[in-house]
Amino acid sequence: MLLIKDATIWTMEGTNYERASILIEERKIKKIGENIDVPANTKIIDATGKIVMPGCIDAHCHLGMWEDAIGFEGADGNEMTDPVTPHLRGIDAINPLDRNFEEAREGGITTVATGPGSANVLGGQFAAIKTYGDRIDHMIVKEPLAQKCAFGENPKRVYNGKKQTPMTRMATAAILRDTLYKAKRYKEKLEASKDDLSKKPPYDMKLESLLPVLRREIPLKAHAHRADDIFTAIRIKKEFNVKMTLEHCTEGHLIVDELKEEGLSAIVGPSFGERPKVELKNTTFETPGILNNAGIKVAIMTDHPVIPVQYLPMCAAFATKAGMKEEEALKAITIYPAEILEIDDRVGSIKEGKDADLVIWDGHPFDLQTRVSYTIIDGKIVYEQN
Missing domain, CATH: 3.20.20.140 (Metal-dependent hydrolases)
Incomplete structure (x- = not known):
């Protein structure tokens, strides 16, 4: 399992979160919310101050x-x-x-x-x-x-x-x-x-x-x-x-x-x-x-x-x-x-049950100085900023 913790989340589903988490299990988005019980042995990405969007x-x-x-x-x-x-x-x-x-x-x-x-x-x-x-x-x-x-x-x-x-x-x-x-x-x-x-x-x-x-x-x-x-x-x-x-x-x-x-x-x-x-x-x-x-x-x-x-x-x-x-x-x-x-x-959006394709940005994605911190495809980290 993978948990993205304490992020600003733009879901593209009409509901956004100022500070919430996303739990990923077996390639899919399992849960989105402010208080998520974290199973043992879950890898955690601390996304405090960062923006999470759909890929x-x-x-x-x-x-x-x-x-x-x-x-x-x-x-x-x-x-x-x-x-x-x-x-x-x-x-x-x-x-x-x-x-x-x-x-x-x-x-x-x-x-x-x-x-x-x-x-x-x-x-x-x-x-x-x-x-x-x-x-x-x-x-x-x-x-x-x-x-x-x-x-x-x-x-x-x-x-x-x-x-x-x-x-x-x-x-x-x-x-x-x-x-x-x-x-x-x-x-x-x-x-x-x-x-x-x-x-x-x-x-x-x-x-x-x-x-x-x-x-x-x-x-x-x-x-x-x-x-x-x-x-x-x-x-x-x-x-x-x-x-x-x-x-x-x-x-x-x-x-x-x-x-x-x-x-x-x-x-x-x-x-x-x-x-x-x-x-x-x-x-x-x-x-x-x-x-x-x-x-x-x-x-x-x-x-x-x-x-x-x-x-x-x-x-x-x-x-x-x-x-x-x-x-x-x-x-x-x-x-x-x-x-x-x-x-x-x-x-296309962050929704429970959809593919866990997510991008974590260190700023607004429209700011040319912003960089991608993580790219996640099917629940797997496929890019991580050095």
């Missing part, structure tokens, strides 16, 4: 897909040979021994949604994983988590360079529609055949991988920066009655009323750094706050390695500086991403 969650990154300081050998996030690759699984390319995982833990990041990039119209399957472990199979929270699709400049740029479709936004949308329609027909034939093998359609790995999307078991994770691309994504979502999360949503603040009416969640970022392409010209840290203030559920992301994953709290701090409410910014890197990713039954 931070990055709802969109590519951790382990583009490895640190390697270059091409470690770049496994974009299979730029075919615009339709939904059958690819991110977990087959993630290297948990990449140094960035250690840096994630040092920064208080305990769970990430990671997967393929945005070169292809359909890029493959994301997974939600913990940031501690040496074998990806033992780190998975949910897989498949989502199916990556991309609109806008990236597919155009990649395939224009190859002189093949899609070279326009029209073609990107048409390819996505065509593939989803084929997957829908494949699904209908499978269902109609029931147990009659002679009537089943020939196995198609690409179409098979889209069945969870059509069954609304997982969403399309739609890379869309510009307002018109966001609306194209929503149009296709409605046509096929699938679930969708809006990724990046860079111009979301320009169409906030429309997005509120649609009722979708937004995973916003990366908002720090230069604007290297046209569709990023309206990038601003004001976007998360504007959307959130309108009642849209927002998660803040790094898009690692665009912004190193350990700086996720810094991105939330900048969003606060640009007008987002502080409590909402904290939720945008904890409980809101957990809810958007549909893994909030396990992570």
Whole structure:
């Protein structure tokens, strides 16, 4: 057992504690309170004067897909040979021994949604994983988590360079529609055949991988920066009655009323750094706050390695500086991403029965001078400040 003693606790569950303790048993949070009976042989962390929060969650990154300081050998996030690759699984390319995982833990990041990039119209399957472990199979929270699709400049740029479709936004949308329609027909034939093998359609790995999307078991994770691309994504979502999360949503603040009416969640970022392409010209840290203030559920992301994953709290701090409410910014890197990713039954808040994924800070997490004292994943101390 492990006890975190006498801490300020921000639960993200509506109840905070000025001075309380957390008892952890067998990977789970067993009890939270001001007076906890401590079993014998319990390891105790004295967190007096420190802040305990749920582990931070990055709802969109590519951790382990583009490895640190390697270059091409470690770049496994974009299979730029075919615009339709939904059958690819991110977990087959993630290297948990990449140094960035250690840096994630040092920064208080305990769970990430990671997967393929945005070169292809359909890029493959994301997974939600913990940031501690040496074998990806033992780190998975949910897989498949989502199916990556991309609109806008990236597919155009990649395939224009190859002189093949899609070279326009029209073609990107048409390819996505065509593939989803084929997957829908494949699904209908499978269902109609029931147990009659002679009537089943020939196995198609690409179409098979889209069945969870059509069954609304997982969403399309739609890379869309510009307002018109966001609306194209929503149009296709409605046509096929699938679930969708809006990724990046860079111009979301320009169409906030429309997005509120649609009722979708937004995973916003990366908002720090230069604007290297046209569709990023309206990038601003004001976007998360504007959307959130309108009642849209927002998660803040790094898009690692665009912004190193350990700086996720810094991105939330900048969003606060640009007008987002502080409590909402904290939720945008904890409980809101957990809810958007549909893994909030396990992570995202401090609640009895949830995974013991916790971060102990020596100051406010939005203060750039603050350091992580401890990171705990599944009840195990995985980082301790020297």
